[in-house]
Amino acid sequence: MKLARLSGAVAAVALTIGLTAACGNGGADAGPAAPVSTDEDITLSFAWWGNDDRAEKYEKAIDLFEEDHPNITVQTQFQAWDDYWTARSTEAAGSALPDVVQMDAGYVRQYGATGQLAELDGQVGVNLDVDGVDDTALASGQIEGTTYAVPVSLNTQSIIYNAKLLEELGVEPPAEGYGWDDLISWFADVAEAGAKHDPQVYPIGDMTGNSPWFLQWLVQQGRAPFTDDGQIAFTKDDVQAWADLWAPLRDAQVFFPAKRAAQLEPKTGLNSREVVAEANWDTLMPNYVAELGSDDLQLLPIPTGDDGKKMYWHSGVMLSASASSSHPDAAAALIDFMTNDPRVGEIFGTSKGVPATQAQKDAMALEDGSPDSRLIAYEDAAKDDVTEPAPVPVEGYGEIEAEMARLSEEVQYGKLTEDQFVDQWFAYVQDTVKQS
Structure with missing residues (x-):
């Protein structure tokens, strides 16, 4: 069962207490990445900013992820933009961010350079595939060459x-x-x-x-x-x-x-x-x-x-894993699912930006000439102009x-x-x- 919707300071306190007790320094001591275990029950926490519509879409996508991973349960919460970052700041003070957090490019350095976010490069090729994400877009989630966030949607x-x-x-x-x-x-x-x-x-x-x-x-x-x-x-x-x-x-x-x-x-x-x-x-x-x-x-x-x-490319929405997560491999797998699975693209469309991977763009049902189809066409045409x-x-x-x-x-x-x-x-x- 997923967490009831929490907001602001209440969510922050609840997660800080729960995750500090559960996670400790698991992310730091987890060692090299390994394929996600299927032999143990795993619970992940996942937080994002947004409205009820985004929450409904995330819940549909998470249901599919849990079907693919029967031993993993994802507990969720969301807040409006300002409340979201207030909650993350409180959690970060106790090194207790949720296992997976929706990240914004403007906050990558604040949380990545201070040791709050997991380094994801070791997960690439094991639980995380980023081959479909533009290299210049990936750079927006990197600090001095280390990846702390993966873009799941792009804009310009x-x-x-x-x-x-x-x-x-x-x-x-x-x-x-x-x-x-x-x-x-x-x-x-x-x-x-x-x-x-x-x-x-x-x-x-x-x-x-x-x-x-x-x-x-x-x-x-x-x-x-x-x-x-x-x-x-x-x-x-x-x-x-x-x-x-x-x-x-x-x-x-x-x-x-x-x-x-x-x-x-x-x-x-x-x-x-x-x-x-x-x-x-x-x-x-x-x-x-x-x-x-x-x-x-x-x-x-x-x-x-x-x-x-x-x-x-600007990364409209990114996903990061907490450095304190007890389940870094499962957290990476959830990020991979949200980045690459075509069913996620079908669910979200362009509601959180144009998907960062072609597989998700191809899965969207778009009417010819619709605003969404014009947006996709615009970004496809802009590819040759994106050089930095x-x-x-x-x-x-x-x-x-x-x-x-x-x-x-x-x-x-x-x-x-x-x-x-x-x-x-x-x-x-x-x-x-x-x-x-």
């Missing part, structure tokens, strides 16, 4: 745009292979045409505080955002150059006003048809289609940069990213100048990394 940064609204404005989308200057010109053209539309239409929100795009832009400039040992590698001049890139559009009031965006919440300018485009993860497009209530949204890749394509490994963020980058967005909003409201934005955010970055 993109421009999600309303093709019908753009047609109403009489503006064409950028041509294939467009660059950063082309993007800025396109935004200006949309703003000019949108000013004559009733109601007024804007091209996009202010890009200055968009951290994922800043990281992608750095990579395209040939700059690694972070060092292998978990320090920042970008400079204050890099931040200044990024802010300068968007200054002409900001000064010309091309961007969607922050005040109006706040008035629309929880809706966005995109699904209110007041904004043509949003720069975000491509896997959000089907969700936006549902919110918009019409199938008018399409995807554009990010600009390609001066030296070529230089895109990278995803940067592994420094510890605490979630807070750094949130502060970038907050300070950018202060600029939009006229409370900070661009130079103050650069000074304050870079100082915050340095202080946060120094304290971690």
Whole structure:
């Protein structure tokens, strides 16, 4: 029988007590990987963030895993995003993470570099198959060459745009292979045409505080955002150059006003048809289609940069095993199942991102022309553009990213100048990394 759904601190305390007693230092003393035992009863704990829909899908997949492994029982829990990381932090303090945890790329270093996550390389070829996962995507779960997390879904940064609204404005989308200057010109053209539309239409929100795009832009400039040992590698001049890139559009009031965006919440300018485009993860497009209530949204890749394509896969959802697990081989087998089994792809579809393996993508039942099928086609077309490994963020980058967005909003409201934005955010970055 699986655990009842727990949340927040209650879940954290329950698991900390139970797992500390049960697991001890089993992961550290487990020795080399061996095929999963079929001679003993094994209980694994598995935690993820998400909603009821994701939980229902995970439970269906786990039922199949347990059918394949009759001696293994998987106990489950899930929380909303913020509560999830609060619970994991509490468990980590007692070296008692669940046997398998859903992991985010922004937290790999925080938990992997501090000895909380199992090193998975020894499981590869025994209980874990990663041959079907793109090598550059695998790098996002590695620290100094050691694998601590396996991507089970992928996405990339993109421009999600309303093709019908753009047609109403009489503006064409950028041509294939467009660059950063082309993007800025396109935004200006949309703003000019949108000013004559009733109601007024804007091209996009202010890009200055968009951290994922800043990281992608750095990579395209040939700059690694972070060092292998978990320090920042970008400079204050890099931040200044990024802010300068968007200054002409900001000064010309091309961007969607922050005040109006706040008035629309929880809706966005995109699904209110007041904004043509949003720069975000491509896997959000089907969700936006549902919110918009019409199938008018399409995807554009990010600009390609001066030296070529230089895109990278972002691991939307990853899975890790606890270093304190008493059953590291079974934990690896569960990760393998969630990564590779076609039935898991059939159950989840694109609900947690595009599956990282072809076998799971092939198992999805997709209608021709549907948002999900367009998303898959987009990522298939992007493969040739993905040439770089995803940067592994420094510890605490979630807070750094949130502060970038907050300070950018202060600029939009006229409370900070661009130079103050650069000074304050870079100082915050340095202080946060120094304290971690």
